[in-house]
Amino acid sequence: MIRFAGDSGDGMQITGNQFTDTTAKVGNDLATFPDFPAEIRAPAGTRAGVSGFQIRFSSTDIYTAGDIPDVLVAMNAAALIVNYKDVAPGGIIIANTGNFTERDLQKAKLATNPLEDGTLDGYRVIAIDINARVTEALQGSPLTSKDVLRCKNFYVLGLMYWLYSRPIEPTLEWLAAKFAKKPELADANQTALRAGYNSGDIHEVFQGRYEVVPVENALPGTYRNIMGNHAVALGLVAGAELAGLKLFLGSYPITPATDILQHLSELKEFGVITCQMEDEIAGICTAIGASYAGMLGCTTTSGPGLALKTEAIGLAIMTELPLVIVDVQRAGPSTGLPTKVEQADLLQSLFGRNSDAPLPIVSCATPADAFDCAVEACRIAVQYMTPVILLSDNYIANGAEPWRLPDMDKLPRFPAVHVTDTAGYAPYSRDAKLARPWAVPGTPGLEHRIGGLEKEHITGNVSHNPENHQLMSEMRRDKVLGVRDTIPTPEVSGPEKADLLVVGWGSTFGAIRSGTERLRREQNVSVAHLHLRHLWPLAHGLDEIFARYKQILVPELNMGQLSRLLQGEYPDHRFLHYGKVKGKPFTAREIREKITAVLEAKS
Amino acid sequence: MSAVQLTPKDLKSDQEVRWCPGCGDYAILNSTQAVLAEIGVPREKMAIISGIGCSSRFPYYMGCYGFHGIHGRATAIATGTKTANPDLSVWVVTGDGDAMSIGGNHLIHAMRRNVDLKILMFNNQIYGLTKGQYSPTSPAGLKTKTSPYGSVDLPFNPINLALGSGATFVARTVDTNPKHIKSTLLAAAAHKGIAFVEIWQNCVIFNDGAWKEWSTKEARAERTIDLQPGQPLVYGKDNEKGLRISGGEVEVVAAADADVWDPTTAAPLAYIMAYLDEREDLPHALGIFRQHAKPTYDGAVKEQVDFLTAKKGKGDLKKLIYTKDAWQVS
Structure with a gap:
C-alpha cells in the first residue's frame, strides 16, 4: 500500500489516480482513499494544506484502501509530519528533501528537521531532492522554473512505477491527450515521468523491485x-x-x-x-x-x-x-x-x-x-x-x-407507465403495489390537480376528513413497507450460526468483510458478516438471521443510528453499537480488535 | 399553435371556489380563465403551478393540469416542469409573501434565466392565509397583527425587483379592471420568455382598500397611467395630461407633448416608470414596463440536448459503460 502526500497544489490526486488506473490495467485488485483538505489551496507547505492519496493493491481480493501504508511519499516537511506515524514499522518513506529547507520546516511548525533528528528511526528513509532532479531532467525546457517544479509529481509517479514494475505507457498517453493543445507541458511531464522511472535503475536507492501479480481468483468478465x-x-x-x-x-x-x-x-x-x-x-x-x-x-x-x-x-x-x-x-x-x-x-x-x-x-x-x-x-x-x-x-x-x-x-427493465386511458382514471387510485397512476401534463382528458394538501383517497381532491387522513397515512406507510416484497433477504458471509454477527451498511463493507474473513481464516473465530443494502424498508427474514447468532455487533461511522433502528424494529435481539466519528473510515484492524474484545468480554 | 377554441367554462374545475366574498381573486380567476381560453393552447397542455397562500389555491379552480406546491417554491417547480416539457404553457400563481419573501430567491433566478413561465403575482400587501401579518410589500408603518405599532420594514417595489432581475416581460395590472387584466395577460401569454405580472389585489378582510387610492374606477384616470407599446404616455379624465422623461426626471406636459412608450427599449426608462410609485404628485404606472426578446432557458436547454444528440448520435448506454480502458479477466 502506498500513500502519496504533498501540498494540495502538488498534484497528489492526479498522481494517485494515474497510479490507480495503471494498477487496474495490470490486473491487480485495488482500493483507494483520497484524503484532501477542505480548502482548495490552503497555505502552501503548511500542515493544513496537506493532500493525500492512498492506494492499496494486491493479488487477492481486497476490500479496503488499507490501514497502514508500506510506502509513504512525502513531497514536503508538512506532508511527512502529518503522515509518517501511519506508516508500517520498517516501511519506506520517500522524502523530497528539496522541500525541507529552513523555511519549509517553519511552515510545518517544526523546530528541527525530522529527516535528521531521529523522528524517523525505524523507517527506511529514502531522501531525494526531487526538485533538483526534475530541474536537472528538464534542463533546456521552454517552461519557467516554477512550471518545471510543477512536474515533480510525475517524477515521483515514475519512480513508483519502477518500484512496483508498472508500465509507464498509459500515463504517457494520458499526458499526451490531456495536454494535446500544450505540447510543451505534455513533453515536460513525460520527461519527468521517464526520469523518475529511470532513476530507480540508475540511483539504486531501493533494494529491489516489487512484483504484484494479477489477481488470480477474480471472476471472469470485463472490468x-x-x-x-x-x-x-x-x-x-x-x-x-x-x-x-x-x-x-x-x-x-x-x-x-x-x-x-x-x-x-x-x-x-x-x-x-x-x-x-x-x-x-x-x-x-x-x-x-x-x-x-x-x-x-x-x-x-x-x-x-x-x-x-x-x-x-x-x-x-x-x-x-x-x-x-x-x-x-x-x-x-x-x-x-x-x-x-x-x-x-x-x-x-x-x-x-x-x-x-x-x-x-x-x-x-x-x-x-x-x-x-x-x-x-x-x-x-x-x-x-x-x-x-x-x-x-x-x-x-x-x-x-x-x-x-x-x-x-x-439488466431487468422496469418500464414506467404514463397513463393515457381516460376511462376510470382517478389521480389517487392505486395498483397492487399501492402506487397511484402517473398522468402527465400534455395527456388529453386526464387534467387533474395535485399538491401538498392531504388528498382524498381515489379522487385526489383536497380533503380534511379525519378518517381519510388516517387512511392516507396508512396507505403511504404500507406502500413503502411493500417495497420489501421486491427485495431479497441479504446473504450472510460466513457461518450460518456463530458467536457473533457483524451487521454493517454502506462504506464500512470493506473493513468488516476483510476483518471478519481474516479472523475466521487465521484465528478460527466464530464470526459472520451481514451487510444491508436496503435500510428502509428492512428486508424480510432479518429476524430469523439475527436469531441464529449469540451476539450482534453494529459498527458504524456515527454515534449509533442503524443500531438504534434495528433495536426498535427487532426488540427481541440486542444490538451492540460500535461507533467511530473521526472523519476516517474504519480500518479492518479496528474491526478485528473490536470483535475480539466483544467475544472475550462474553467468555 | 393549432387553432384550439375553448370557452372560459372549459377552464373551470368542478371544485367550489373558497375565497372570502368580495376578494379580488375572483376577478383575476375569471379573467385568467377567459384569457387561457383564447390563447390557442389545448387545456391539457396548460399547467398552473402555485406555492402557498390565498392566491395559491388557484390551481384547484382551474380545469387544466395543476400543482399546488409548497411555500415559495412554485417558480422552482415550474422551472422543472417547463424545462422537462417546453411544449407546455406553464403559469405560476403566487402572492407577495410567497413570491417576494420565502420564494424570493427562486423568483429572481427564474427571471434572470428567462424561463418561459408566466408569473401572476397577486400583491395585496398582507399575509392573508395566516390572517393578517405585514408582507414584504406592506408600506412602512402599516399596523398589522405582528406590527401593532407600525411595520418598520421598508417594502420591495416588485416591478423594480423584476426589472433588476432581468425579467424580459414586466407588467402590472389591477383586480378592479378585468379588461386591463385580460389585455395584460394576453400580452404576457404571447411573450416568449418569462413574464412577471404584478396584480394589485384587494384583501377585503385584512388589508381592505390598500390600493383604493389608485385602483377604483374614479381614481384610476387621475392616479394611474397605462404603459402600452406605441401609445403616448397620457392620463387624466380626458387623457389631457402627458408625461415626458427628460434628463432622468419625469415632467407633466400637455398630452400632445407626451413621450410615446416603448417597452422594448434598452434604455432604463422602465425603472423610471417604476419609481413613479414613490411620487405623490405623479400617477402610478400600470401596463407593460418591459418587453425584451431573449433566448429562453428551457429552449436553450433543449437546444443543447438536441444539438449534442445530433452531433454525437443518440447515447448508447453499453458504450458509456464499456469504455476503452476496460480490461478482460478470463
Whole structure:
C-alpha cells in the first residue's frame, strides 16, 4: 500500500489516480482513499494544506484502501509530519528533501528537521531532492522554473512505477491527450515521468523491485476502474433507461456530491437534462416539477443539502411522484468536515421530515456497488411512485475499485407507465403495489390537480376528513413497507450460526468483510458478516438471521443510528453499537480488535 | 399553435371556489380563465403551478393540469416542469409573501434565466392565509397583527425587483379592471420568455382598500397611467395630461407633448416608470414596463440536448459503460 502526500497544489490526486488506473490495467485488485483538505489551496507547505492519496493493491481480493501504508511519499516537511506515524514499522518513506529547507520546516511548525533528528528511526528513509532532479531532467525546457517544479509529481509517479514494475505507457498517453493543445507541458511531464522511472535503475536507492501479480481468483468478465460518484451517475442514466424515461437532475454544487452533477452534465446525448439551480431547495423542486412532467427527477446532495430539501421531500411523498435523492454523506453536523467521511445521515433520511413521511432508503457499500444501488433506487421510485433516498458517502464517492461490468442486456427493465386511458382514471387510485397512476401534463382528458394538501383517497381532491387522513397515512406507510416484497433477504458471509454477527451498511463493507474473513481464516473465530443494502424498508427474514447468532455487533461511522433502528424494529435481539466519528473510515484492524474484545468480554 | 377554441367554462374545475366574498381573486380567476381560453393552447397542455397562500389555491379552480406546491417554491417547480416539457404553457400563481419573501430567491433566478413561465403575482400587501401579518410589500408603518405599532420594514417595489432581475416581460395590472387584466395577460401569454405580472389585489378582510387610492374606477384616470407599446404616455379624465422623461426626471406636459412608450427599449426608462410609485404628485404606472426578446432557458436547454444528440448520435448506454480502458479477466 502506498500513500502519496504533498501540498494540495502538488498534484497528489492526479498522481494517485494515474497510479490507480495503471494498477487496474495490470490486473491487480485495488482500493483507494483520497484524503484532501477542505480548502482548495490552503497555505502552501503548511500542515493544513496537506493532500493525500492512498492506494492499496494486491493479488487477492481486497476490500479496503488499507490501514497502514508500506510506502509513504512525502513531497514536503508538512506532508511527512502529518503522515509518517501511519506508516508500517520498517516501511519506506520517500522524502523530497528539496522541500525541507529552513523555511519549509517553519511552515510545518517544526523546530528541527525530522529527516535528521531521529523522528524517523525505524523507517527506511529514502531522501531525494526531487526538485533538483526534475530541474536537472528538464534542463533546456521552454517552461519557467516554477512550471518545471510543477512536474515533480510525475517524477515521483515514475519512480513508483519502477518500484512496483508498472508500465509507464498509459500515463504517457494520458499526458499526451490531456495536454494535446500544450505540447510543451505534455513533453515536460513525460520527461519527468521517464526520469523518475529511470532513476530507480540508475540511483539504486531501493533494494529491489516489487512484483504484484494479477489477481488470480477474480471472476471472469470485463472490468474497469470506477469511482463512487461516477458509478452513481452511470447508474442513474441506466436506471432511467431501464424505466424507459429520460433523466432530469436538479442540483446545487456541494462537496462531496458535485462530481455526480458534473458527470451527468456531460451526457446530453442521452437526453439527460441537468439544471444547476440557485440552491438545494430549487434543486429538488425542479426535479419534482420534472417528474410531474413525466421525466425521472433526481437530485444530488450531501447532508446539509438534504436538510434543506426536507420540506420538498415531504411534497414528493404527498404528491406521490417518483424521485431519487442522492445523499453523499460527509462528517457533520452543520458544515462539519466537508471532505471527510461519516455515515450519520441515516436517521435524517428515515425521520428528518415533518409528520409521518416514510420513504425507501438504499445504501451502497462500495464504488462499484453504487451503480447497482442507483439503478435500484430508480426502480423503487418508478414502481412505487415515491421519493427514494440513496445513501453514499465520501469514502465511496472518491474511492475507486475495479468494477465488473454488468451485461447491459440482462439488466431487468422496469418500464414506467404514463397513463393515457381516460376511462376510470382517478389521480389517487392505486395498483397492487399501492402506487397511484402517473398522468402527465400534455395527456388529453386526464387534467387533474395535485399538491401538498392531504388528498382524498381515489379522487385526489383536497380533503380534511379525519378518517381519510388516517387512511392516507396508512396507505403511504404500507406502500413503502411493500417495497420489501421486491427485495431479497441479504446473504450472510460466513457461518450460518456463530458467536457473533457483524451487521454493517454502506462504506464500512470493506473493513468488516476483510476483518471478519481474516479472523475466521487465521484465528478460527466464530464470526459472520451481514451487510444491508436496503435500510428502509428492512428486508424480510432479518429476524430469523439475527436469531441464529449469540451476539450482534453494529459498527458504524456515527454515534449509533442503524443500531438504534434495528433495536426498535427487532426488540427481541440486542444490538451492540460500535461507533467511530473521526472523519476516517474504519480500518479492518479496528474491526478485528473490536470483535475480539466483544467475544472475550462474553467468555 | 393549432387553432384550439375553448370557452372560459372549459377552464373551470368542478371544485367550489373558497375565497372570502368580495376578494379580488375572483376577478383575476375569471379573467385568467377567459384569457387561457383564447390563447390557442389545448387545456391539457396548460399547467398552473402555485406555492402557498390565498392566491395559491388557484390551481384547484382551474380545469387544466395543476400543482399546488409548497411555500415559495412554485417558480422552482415550474422551472422543472417547463424545462422537462417546453411544449407546455406553464403559469405560476403566487402572492407577495410567497413570491417576494420565502420564494424570493427562486423568483429572481427564474427571471434572470428567462424561463418561459408566466408569473401572476397577486400583491395585496398582507399575509392573508395566516390572517393578517405585514408582507414584504406592506408600506412602512402599516399596523398589522405582528406590527401593532407600525411595520418598520421598508417594502420591495416588485416591478423594480423584476426589472433588476432581468425579467424580459414586466407588467402590472389591477383586480378592479378585468379588461386591463385580460389585455395584460394576453400580452404576457404571447411573450416568449418569462413574464412577471404584478396584480394589485384587494384583501377585503385584512388589508381592505390598500390600493383604493389608485385602483377604483374614479381614481384610476387621475392616479394611474397605462404603459402600452406605441401609445403616448397620457392620463387624466380626458387623457389631457402627458408625461415626458427628460434628463432622468419625469415632467407633466400637455398630452400632445407626451413621450410615446416603448417597452422594448434598452434604455432604463422602465425603472423610471417604476419609481413613479414613490411620487405623490405623479400617477402610478400600470401596463407593460418591459418587453425584451431573449433566448429562453428551457429552449436553450433543449437546444443543447438536441444539438449534442445530433452531433454525437443518440447515447448508447453499453458504450458509456464499456469504455476503452476496460480490461478482460478470463
